[in-house]
Every structure is written in C-alpha cells, then in structure tokens.
Amino acid sequence: MEAFLVSTGIVALGEMGDKTQLLAMVLAATFRRPLPILLGIFVATVLNHAAAGLLGGWVAQALGPDVLRWVVGLSFIAMAGWMLIPDKLDDDEAQRGRRFGVFGTTVIAFFLAEMGDKTQIATVALAARYTEVVQVVLGTTLGMMLANAPAVFLGDRIAKRVSMPLVHGIAAAIFAVLGVLTLLNVGQLF
Template identity: 65%
Template sequence: MEAFLISTGIVALAEMGDKTQLLALLLAARFSKPWPIVMGILVATIANHAMAGALGAWVTTLIGPQALRLILGASFLLMAAWMLIPDKLEDDDEGRSPSLGVFGTTVLVFFLAEMGDKTQIATVMLAARYDAYLYVVAGTTLGMMLANVPVVWLGERVTRLVPLRVVHIVSAVIFAVLGVMALLIPA
C-alpha cells in the first residue's frame, strides 16, 4: 500500500503544470467532449506507465542524459512552433471529430506526450524502488488522473470565455520556455 500511496502523491504533484496537463486542457478546448478525453487519458496513462517500468530502464542505458536532455529540449521547441499553426479542425471543420475520433486522438497524443516525461521517469524509478509493480502503475495512473481530470472538466468551461487562439499562444510560450530550460539547464 505504501508503494501505491507514494506513487499517487508523487505523480499527482509532478503533473501539476506539466505538458500533459496542458495537453489535457487543449484537448478539452478543442473537442468539448470530456468523457472520451478522460477515458483516452486513462487508457494512454495505463499503457504508458505499464511500459515505463519495463522499457524505461532499458532506454536510459542506450541514451545518455545529455542526449536525452537535448532531444527533449528540441521536442518542446518544436511543439511550441506547432501550437502556433492553426489546423483544419479549427478553421474548416469546427464541430467534426478527427479521423481517429476524440478518444483515439486523445490516446495517441497523450501516450506520445508522456514519453520521456517526468511522470514516466518517476514511474520507472518507483517501480525500481518498490517490489510492487502493479501498485506503482496503479498509483501513478491515479496520480495522473487526479491532476488531469479536473483540467478537462474545468478547462472546457474556461475556453468558452477565452478564445482558442489565446490558449494556443500561451501554450506555445510555455512549451518554448520548457524547451529553452531543458537545453540550458543541466539535469
């Protein structure tokens, strides 16, 4: 039970203000369908955190911390630029779901965004620390849900008042700051 509670608390705190929490807000703003988004976050998190314990240690032996830091920094900067590019759903297809549907899109983008994220790394470390793999995965998943579900529900209401373009610009700035920090500040 200790592994579960510690895993939940650490990941819930680590997720506050994280890029995946920002992604949850953007998905809520874009699609206005909270249930498929929440379920997509749950599925993506379970899949990602279940793999983190097994794959995370292996990947970190292949890629040094310096290379990983550079890759993450560049990824954040690319995401910042991408946030500023309006896509067809906003311009032409308002109200239509993407080809994967809201649930499928959420699973895919959330799973990918969580790769190399601090909560994924925390999951790897917690799984190594405790001999309770299922409790760690369950705890880290609950922590992610505690941090992201309110953002999906409240984010939808906030975006009714704030234009989506403003959300994109603020998101781009946050991603750019994270990218610069990752590149300039050693881990």
C-alpha cells in the same frame, strides 16, 4: 500500499502544470467532450506507465542492490531538479492524430506526450525502487487522472488559482527527500 500512495502523490503533484495537463485543457477546449478525453487519458497512461513499470522492474533485477540504490537515489534527486523546470505544450502536439476522433486523438497525443516525460521517468524510478510494480503503475495512473480530470472539466480556471511554482516545489521536495533517503539506505529500502 506505500508504493501505491507514494506513486499517486508524486505523479499527481508532478503533473500540475505539466505539458500533458496543458494538453488535457487544449483537448477539452477543442472537443468539449470530457468522457472520451478522460478515457483516452486513462488508456494512454495505463499503456505508457505499464511499459515504464516493467522497465523499472527489469532495472531493479538487472542491477545489484548497491548500484540500484545509487541509480534510483540519484534519479530521484535529478527528478527534484527537473520538477522545477516549467513545461510548455508544443502547438502541433495537440493536433496530432486529430483524424482519429476524440478518444483516439487523446490516446495518441497523451501516449506520445508522456514518452520521456517526468511522470514516465518517475514511474521507471518508482518501479525500480519498490518491488510492487503493479501498485506503482496503479498509483501513477491514479495520480495522472487526479491531475488531469480537473483540467479536462475546469481548464483555465484551475491554472489561474493554483500556484504552479509552489506545487512543483512541493513535488521537487518530495523527490529530493526520497532520493536522499534512498542514498542513505534509510529503512533498508533495498
């Protein structure tokens, strides 16, 4: 359960102000059809995060416990720093795949936007840290939906009322704490 809850919380916070959240707002404003947009986000996230989770599981098996502890701990600390860098949405990213309809456009745009994104890298690291890869993928997917569903429905109103630097700071602190705890081998994580 810890893997699920930590994964959900980290990704939900990490997605606030992320380019995929901005993409959700753009798609909502463009198409004004929330259900196919939300379904597209869900499908793209499951596919992307399942692949990331499998990679993380493989990394955990391929490396020994000592090397893995250092790799994951340093990855979490690097993610803490990355969380403090604001994201911007490329103008043409929202236009990709438009000929595929609302659902198809959303799946393609979100899948591509998540490639190498903070949440995909976090999913790899979380899956390497926890042995419950399915719980990690379910948690990161739920976190993505928790962050992006309001963006689809409320769009700009949320962005104006929530302090993105504060949210990113909290997410960075969580990543930093997880990194330090992992490096110190607190709780015999590995």
